[in-house]
Amino acid sequence: MPSNPNEYNNFPLSRFESMLKTNDVYFFDSEEFEEIIQYYLENGKVALAKKATKLGLEQHPTSTNLKLFQIEMFIFENDLETAEALLDNLYALEQNNEEVYIQKANILSRRDDHKKAIQLLEMALKITNDECDVLSLIGMEYLFLEDFESAKHYFMRCLEQDEHDYSALYNIIYCFEFLDQYEAAIDYLNDFLNKNPYCEVAWHQVGKMYYILKEYNKALAAFDFAIISDDSFIGAYLEKGKTLERLKRYEEAIESYSITLGLDDPTSFALLRIGKCYEKLGDGELALQFFTKCVEEDGLLDKGWIAITDNYIKSKDYEKALYFIEKAINIDGENVLYWKRYARINLRLQHLEEAEHGFRRTLELGNYELETWLSRSDLLIKLGEFQASVNNLFQASEFYPENAEIEFRLAGLFYILKETRKAEFHLKNGLKTNPDFLMILEELFPKVIARNQVRQIITKHKNTSV
Structure with a gap:
């Protein structure tokens, strides 16, 4: 069944939306309703999906798939009792329908009964034609149980079924990371790459594992292979830049970060890192330009404001440092890092009352470092x-x-x-x-x-x- 009505030039969808506008009643077959509902769900239009489900069941009251969509809506709204009652009725008629087991497992998962959910999903696995989807669901339940070995096993089975299921690949690596099995992750990924040598995602993950192990030259080689496999892979360029920074090859890091600016809208992370590289190269002026672009791109990124402020502190321009940290505080007055700098800068400027206020706010926000208590105490004495x-x-x-x-x-x-x-x-x-x-x-x-x-x-x- 197509999951996107675009495959039919949107005709069922356009007729359905026309019907809603005119209050006329058009007939659709059950598969058309399924396409329409699936489209709305994939696009986050839950209210329209509910409306389509209701109208679909009015026209096709015996449709199992439409009933399952209705149940899915109730689960989404956390009306688990209603969903469960409908499922029980459906189970009496559809004991060989894997979706019934999947939705029952979904309800149990919502109730944190993950072990029973797994039992039902194992039953669904025996009768499904889409093993990969069910294996992935079982893997997720084991993740909820924090049984990372079992989760990893099921995601691996899922990837064996579909080597392009990158969400399964990411979940496998997540399990390896949580278990601190970085070398084992590299071995697994290398085996995968032997069969899929141009998989940019796998090369990217190998690089990240080597980066964690501080084997930066090997990480760099892996990120280069990821870029060879897909020269528009922004994540690989960013990780390559980070690795080059670790190797103190700052000009090359700037080049890698800069490539991402041309591939998509600039990211605050790339702009910040370019600024940091220029800072390491001793070019404070260019560093400041990129820090400024960073906060223009994302005013909520505290590292950007801190970088600007620290840049002015290093050059002993405390008035400008104070100006920018006050701007940052006006955006996010609950950020401890901002208040700590606000206090220190005001202390440098001999603004004692303002400095004391900064240390007090730092404490109020839960930063209980000894230095903060002592600094405030000394200011109160003065x-x-x-x-x-x-x-x-x-x-x-x-x-x-x-x-x-x-x-x-x-x-x-x-x-x-x-x-x-x-x-x-x-x-x-x-x-x-x-x-x-x-x-x-x-x-x-x-x-x-x-x-x-x-x-x-x-x-x-x-x-x-x-």
């Missing part, structure tokens, strides 16, 4: 916000207990706040944890470390630890 700094450090201590850098800061703060007992507790704790960080008191609290009582505690610790 701003005279001593209690806020204490609160910040207590939060940090939940993630980094018994940390000397935190303890010495708390000691200094509590001396300033005239809470001597707490100050002495944290000072002694800091000395006990790591006395090398005593310099924190000297740098942040010079007046505190000059106090006699503080010097006495430090001297006593040194004497007792000798």
Whole structure:
């Protein structure tokens, strides 16, 4: 059965759509309805597919295939009970129809009962004329179960049935990768290439395996074979570019990435990598041009905005760096990487309140690195916000207990706040944890470390630890 009405010059489809516009009722045979429904499903027009199914069943109420389409719609809408009831009725009449088993398995899969789904698909496999499709479905169920060895076995059987089923090939490689079986993947792909020497997808995957194993020259050779097999294969040029970068052959990497720009609309990835290559070659101006093109192509790609910002930071043009990181934040205010740079740039510019805000947002967004807590604490000290700094450090201590850098800061703060007992507790704790960080008191609290009582505690610790 043709799956696309274009094979019949769209005549059933155009008649059907004309009928919808005029509210007239035309007769279609059941196969024409099947073509129309299949077309709408393949093009994501589910509402029209439902309408065609309903009208089809009104004209052909006994059509098994139309009933199966109806069941598929109910499953798609997650109305599993209705779908199951219809399937049970159909099963009583069509026990040798593999689609009944496939749809029953589909329902079980939706309910996360993958083992029973596999049992039904195995039954479908015994009676189907399209083994490849069923083998692929079984493979997917094993993927859901995270049984990658079994999944790999079924996808391999599928590829044996149809050597052009590249989705099966990709799934096989996915299983190999998940199992860290990279050498085995290469062996399998080489066997496949012995039978299909011009399969660009297989060469591409071999290259990716060698790249993971850091065998970059072998990876490069594989990507070249992929390009020989299909000189318009964008993925091969991109992977070749990445590999050339690893080999520090930046001019050749730029050439490989640039070819992709002529094959299709420019990708932000290619533009970013060309910029990075120019950066490695010391041409900051050209790098900046490509980083700018990258964010023009995809304003949501954080690596593009970060590359522009870092480029200006390297040239110590902090005002421009701040301008671009603020643009990035206006697009995506939940990006931790943006806020970290915002804080650091403002710190360089001595915009202390803005820098503190940047570190606070970084923490609020879940970046709990020790450096972030300490940087915010030090800024709050400079701003005279001593209690806020204490609160910040207590939060940090939940993630980094018994940390000397935190303890010495708390000691200094509590001396300033005239809470001597707490100050002495944290000072002694800091000395006990790591006395090398005593310099924190000297740098942040010079007046505190000059106090006699503080010097006495430090001297006593040194004497007792000798």
